[in-house]
Amino acid sequence: MAFTIRVADTDIAFPCEAGTTILEAARLAGYEMPYSCLRGACASCRGLVRSGEVETPYPEDLYILFCQTRPRSDLEIVPREIRRIDPGAKSTIDAKVLRVTEAADDVRIVQLRFPPGVRVKFKAGQYLDVILADGARRSFSMANAPQQSDIAVLHVRVVPGGRFAEEVLPGLAAGGTLRVELPSGDFWLREGDRPVVFVASGTGFAPIKSILEDTFRKGGARQMALYWGARREKDLYLSGLPEKWAAQHANFRYVPVLSEPGAEWAGRTGFVHRAVMEDYPTLAGHAVYACGVSAMVDAARRDFTADRGLAADDFYCDVFVTPADPKT
Ligand SMILES: Cc1cc2nc3c(=O)[nH]c(=O)nc-3n(C[C@H](O)[C@H](O)[C@H](O)COP(=O)(O)OP(=O)(O)OC[C@H]3O[C@@H](n4cnc5c(N)ncnc54)[C@H](O)[C@@H]3O)c2cc1C
Numbered sequence: 001m002a003f004t005i006r007v008a009d010t011d012i013a014f015p016c017e018a019g020t021t022i023l024e025a026a027r028l029a030g031y032e033m034p035y036s037c038l039r040g041a042c043a044s045c046r047g048l049v050r051s052g053e054v055e056t057p058y059p060e061d062l063y064i065l066f067c068q069t070r071p072r073s074d075l076e077i078v079p080r081e082i083r084r085i086d087p088g089a090k091s092t093i094d095a096k097v098l099r100v101t102e103a104a105d106d107v108r109i110v111q112l113r114f115p116p117g118v119r120v121k122f123k124a125g126q127y128l129d130v131i132l133a134d135g136a137r138r139s140f141s142m143a144n145a146p147q148q149s150d151i152a153v154l155h156v157r158v159v160p161g162g163r164f165a166e167e168v169l170p171g172l173a174a175g176g177t178l179r180v181e182l183p184s185g186d187f188w189l190r191e192g193d194r195p196v197v198f199v200a201s202g203t204g205f206a207p208i209k210s211i212l213e214d215t216f217r218k219g220g221a222r223q224m225a226l227y228w229g230a231r232r233e234k235d236l237y238l239s240g241l242p243e244k245w246a247a248q249h250a251n252f253r254y255v256p257v258l259s260e261p262g263a264e265w266a267g268r269t270g271f272v273h274r275a276v277m278e279d280y281p282t283l284a285g286h287a288v289y290a291c292g293v294s295a296m297v298d299a300a301r302r303d304f305t306a307d308r309g310l311a312a313d314d315f316y317c318d319v320f321v322t323p324a325d326p327k328t
Contacts, residue, residue, distance in 0.1 A: 003071040023066040034186040040068040042319040048078040097176040103237035106158040119149040122183035124214035125207040131179040141207035155206040187318040195223035204292025225253040229272025231260040273300035284309035
């Protein structure tokens, strides 16, 4: 049985079979709404149901997650954005490995070059999927600015027991190839002049690096701060870079935060999102972009909206989940 989903204030309507999520039904009908993790962790796909009955894991919430919600009747919905899927927007490419460098014990920087003449348009902050031999996928954000459209630079955390980390990464060397599909993702900087707070944990720095390099290149005076959290100082594997940006750009501030610092560390300590809360009595009127492990992103979203007045719509994130984990 199919229900009809209407999108409020547009002439868009599409069918949704019982048991299919609203996000998937939109995709099958040729429409794309914002999404990222597809498992209810990142809330990129949140929106409202204006009328109708739904089956959702969080019935008490005002916003529902379209990736987790199925219709029980015809619906009228209010997504944050909806557009027709452009079938030519994604490319599948056999990229050449230029270099793999060890940035920290458990972080590798993988530089890929696309075949001669191939350039890929992406937005700073988006990610690619590495396609493994059996078709399984692993997502990694582009750390390079989009002006470098013939390469992709990835900051890869070496996850213990990870398929990519243990089966693919050790054998990657200059001259090898990786099949990738790009671009995907909704973690790009919205225009405007509201001050921006970026919060990263670990390799969550990668897409933020791309956004900041792109923003510095374009110029402007928007106030921006980066809080980068890790356990130990050596885990802030490119800390010299944001330190340099802070010295060069009066509108940019950098705050490294360690949760397990050594005795020599004189900087900020504790949870990275807590450091933001110590510095901002209010986040109303700000935009927050958070990226990294779900514990950090969830805590930031919850505490910034509940205790610092951040509007839910002003919180953007990518959550580093993996298809290897069971879906919530
Ligand atoms: C949109 C998006 C962008 C991403 N960008 C990046 C990026 O730029 N850099 C990056 O390092 N990662 C990124 N990730 C996370 C990355 O995709 C996963 O860490 C990846 O799947 C690991 O692949 P693997 O095969 O090595 O491990 P898997 O085989 O996928 O995982 C093995 C086990 O390790 C654990 N695990 C996996 N990843 C993590 C993690 N990040 N933290 C804690 N435990 C984990 C899980 O319990 C899992 O069951 C991104 C994820 C998403 C959704």
